[in-house]
Amino acid sequence: ERAARRDAAVRAAVEQGLLGPGSPLVGLLDVTGIRQAAARLRQAFADVTAPGTPVLHAFAVKATPLVPVLRLLAEEGIGAEVASPGELALARAAGVPAEATVLDSPAKTTAELREALALGIAVNADNPQELARLDALVGSSVPRSPLGIRVNPQVGGGSIEALSTATATSKFGVALRDEGAREWVVKAFLDRPWLTRLHAHTGSQGIPLPRLAQGIAETYRLAEEINERAGRRQIDTLDIGGGLPVNFAGEETVPTYAAYARLLAETVPGLFDGRYGLVTEFGRSLLAKQGTLLTRVEYTKTAGGRPVAVTHAGVQVATRTVYAPQSWPLRLAAYDAEGRPKPGPEAVQDIAGPACFAGDLLAEARSLALLEPGDVVAALDTGAYYFAHHYAYNSLPRPAVYGYLPDGRGGIAFATVREAQTVEEIVTEAGAAHAT
Ligand code: LLP
Numbered sequence: 001e002r003a004a005r006r007d008a009a010v011r012a013a014v015e016q017g018l019l020g021p022g023s024p025l026v027g028l029l030d031v032t033g034i035r036q037a038a039a040r041l042r043q044a045f046a047d048v049t050a051p052g053t054p055v056l057h058a059f060a061v062k063a064t065p066l067v068p069v070l071r072l073l074a075e076e077g078i079g080a081e082v083a084s085p086g087e088l089a090l091a092r093a094a095g096v097p098a099e100a101t102v103l104d105s106p107a108k109t110t111a112e113l114r115e116a117l118a119l120g121i122a123v124n125a126d127n128p129q130e131l132a133r134l135d136a137l138v139g140s141s142v143p144r145s146p147l148g149i150r151v152n153p154q155v156g157g158g159s160i161e162a163l164s165t166a167t168a169t170s171k172f173g174v175a176l177r178d179e180g181a182r183e184w185v186v187k188a189f190l191d192r193p194w195l196t197r198l199h200a201h202t203g204s205q206g207i208p209l210p211r212l213a214q215g216i217a218e219t220y221r222l223a224e225e226i227n228e229r230a231g232r233r234q235i236d237t238l239d240i241g242g243g244l245p246v247n248f249a250g251e252e253t254v255p256t257y258a259a260y261a262r263l264l265a266e267t268v269p270g271l272f273d274g275r276y277g278l279v280t281e282f283g284r285s286l287l288a289k290q291g292t293l294l295t296r297v298e299y300t301k302t303a304g305g306r307p308v309a310v311t312h313a314g315v316q317v318a319t320r321t322v323y324a325p326q327s328w329p330l331r332l333a334a335y336d337a338e339g340r341p342k343p344g345p346e347a348v349q350d351i352a353g354p355a356c357f358a359g360d361l362l363a364e365a366r367s368l369a370l371l372e373p374g375d376v377v378a379a380l381d382t383g384a385y386y387f388a389h390h391y392a393y394n395s396l397p398r399p400a401v402y403g404y405l406p407d408g409r410g411g412i413a414f415a416t417v418r419e420a421q422t423v424e425e426i427v428t429e430a431g432a433a434h435a436t
Helices: 002-015 031-048 067-075 085-093 110-119 128-138 181-191 209-230 257-267 284-290 319-323 423-429
Strands: 025-030 055-060 079-082 101-103 122-125 147-152 195-199 237-239 277-280 291-303 306-311 332-335 346-352 361-369 376-380 400-406 412-418
Touching (some): 002 332, 002 400, 002 412, 031 055, 031 067, 031 257, 055 101, 085 110, 101 110, 110 122
Parallel strands (some): 055 079, 195 237, 237 277, 306 346
Antiparallel strands (some): 291 306, 346 361
């Protein structure tokens, strides 16, 4: 169903000229798919939580920092998890309410903290020094913002080291198993009646589900201990982060939110019984499957006897794939120049990007219908952490992004999500206005 929508969108994108001569690379987002994913997320938690439990799903803006996407998600009742002043500005531009926004960065400045408190946005303090800044800002007042502490449950990482936020040495949050740390957290709460939340994010891609659940179990146990010692329900909300991995190997969405919610219900009995409000911060699992990068084959050639298709999609949009192809292989689909799925014969070929270094490959030795100039190549499942990762090398422009949805007459309508960066913008951003 998703694949059928995508095929139709590719055809329509070519017919409607989105992939024209001046725009050999564009991003597409499946509006229907985004709405459906949001609905699945809401339903999965509604199914396991006690009636009346407050649940905020705050989309991790870093995954897809595009205002129309945040607006669409807000319409679906999804808030925003932000990690910088820029992301906060995007959430506000999208109209995400302050009470549906959570600020989580590890490097918040005092100015940023002050702004968040003035707006009433939830803040999770990353470390004791940040908490001291909050002390000074809160003073003797009662903060409007829900405030909490981020902990690192140190339950271990997954297959991608750079994305493992809950290893022993991860830079995020208070490392709970370090000497004295757990007791420090308990005391921090007992000393500050205005701290009401505990946060942990055990992610990201590559983490086995039981480990994710274990991270949340650790956090829950600590909250129980703090509340017991406080003699009241001081911690009223648990922020369990995001981190649900995505199946990049195939079309199916696995694991599902429903399966994950059930696993949490089994692993952490009590989590959903209504004593705690919940915040989630999913990014990748909401958006990855909804995005496609489309590019034209400019030239074909052979090198060392192997066919090479030179396209316009490389390191500027697929930074991780280019630099860490083992961790981030992309599923590709081939279409002809009219945007119709291209039948075989398959050939083992390199799909290259436009940037000036040899490693700028979308895929190496990939078996795909033998590509010809003018053909269209789609990089699938690129809705999260691809449009977000623009890399300015070679001054290649950020591509336009369009959302697609049924036009009500059996066709497909596109809405501009973001325009392509222009050459003039590139020149300006390269300092053209400044003296030598
Ligand atoms: N909450 C916090 C505090 C996070 O640090 C993250 C992701 C999320 C939520 C969302 O996690 P997700 O559901 O998307 O797994 N640049 C990397 C991704 C890093 C994600 C780090 N934190 C990449 O290229 O994939």
